[in-house]
Amino acid sequence: MTIQRQLLHPRHWPTWLAVALMYLLARLPQRCNYLLGKGLGSLFYRFAGSRRHVAATNLALCFPELDAAEQQRLLKKTMQDQGVGLLEILRSWFTPIDQLGLELELIGEEHLDGDGQGVIVLGAHFTFIDLTGALIAQRKPSDSFYRQQKNPVLEWLVSRARGRYGEPIHRRDFKRALKCLRQGRRLFYLPDQDYGRKSAEFVDFFGNPAATTVATSTLAKSGRAKVVYIVQQRLDKGRRIRLEVVPLPSIPSGDPAADARTVNALIEDNIRRAPEQYMWVHRRFKTRPVGAEKVY
Template sequence: MPRPDPLPPALLAPRHWPTWLLLGLGWGTAQLPWPLQRALGRGLGRLLYRLARERRRIARINLELCFPELDARARAALLRQHFQSLGLGVIETAMSWWTPAQRLAGRYSVEGLEHLQAALDRGRGVILLSAHFTTLEIAGRLLALQTPFHVLYRRHKNPVFERAMRRARERHFERAIAREDMRGFLRSLKRNMPVWYAPDQDYGREKSVFTPFFGVPAATITATSRLAAASGAAVVPFFPERRADGRGYVLRLQPALADFPGASPEADAARINALIEAQVRTRPGQYLWAHRRFKTRPGGAAAVY
């Protein structure tokens, strides 16, 4: 467990009070009964759909690009479903940070833990390959109740929120590794520790290649190949889903990727995108469509947003 770190006085400045209030509301939400949490999440999603116009526009464009086979009515329904999923994801983030473990018991099932154990038996560490579903936070907390692992995360610009996020993740995952700390990532793998990693966002042109995602060229980082090659770690896909009946979650671990890294970083990136796409198609409303996944375009291609 990490050592308690004293609260810097600067974080108590009045400009941070709204963030402290939001965190307090999050803590309170995490203590509510399950049906009320679900209702709040769906209500928040409907509110976000109305108020977050720019994110709604981005999600609409992404759905148009990725599901051209759907008519306008079907895509509009999927867009609304996605925002409800976003609202649930916000509530689930609070739950993942502050809901006691005993209250989460019985709300999830895990399939494929034997694949993770088989990969760990190799003794070279495991890259838990996931993706940015709206269930990302709660899935990590639930899996951590079954097996220890470390988590890669992106630092938040708000120092109060960053502190709360880091402390919550270190409390549940033993160690939270900043996204830019690749040496820390490799150290965890050297200890034969699984590290949770989601490479499916647009991080710009540097260290990326363009490979298809739903048939659209997407800037895709090649770090998964490089980390696996440098460490010898197995890559075990890990994908969660929110159950359709609203009663909880299913966490699925798949067998470690065979022959990975492969012939080239480009081929590996295409393989990972295809794997993630297949999972997204099973629960399309639960994927994070509000992210500008196609922000970086190949040379000469027009901007999509």
């Protein structure tokens, strides 16, 4: 992707310096990258007070069976994993996926083929989600939703990174996503964040009512697409990524709330395998049922 001339203006030079630092970090050996990320995550645990509070609140809501000491240990591991995940994002942006030195264990790859039908590939916000998307798209080119960046240099960078393996689609451009699905393409989609009340149902997530998007059902029905879920897990200190493709033939069922419950249950089961690898720093329960108290 060509760099537009206006991005070379001096006002963007500080951002380009930051991009250069990102590139250098991304080129470190995998083991160094993992250890540095863990150290960075320890700094997050110590100094990122607001995000630590959000993660601690989420863990207390979702794992009430853990005592205070166990929750604190899980919180620390969670924050460390945020640092590991951050450097993994950089590696996925700047390093060709076949040069990452990762071992991929992909189970059920055949379910990613739609035989002319579009495929919605559902995932969740694990800290290594960019690696997951790149590893899938390397074998099976996939379009993906993304959030547009306010900084034009970062927008160029993210679009370039995502565009290597499919079309990056602005997260509000559902018309474009539907068109791609109707053309028989794959769409990588993450339905596990709180996007507010619009087009959402309150569905249990670890026993708590969570505003959950029903867009999965809408995309599947209007895009005439089949739906699969990717079970994700990072193993061996980041040297191995295990992905399992689970087909969801019941979606769309005609009941968007039931479809959302199906997806949330899969995500819950996935998280329980390695809870520290999930992005608990997001305010998953910020939208509350009418009359319910705020939790953050």
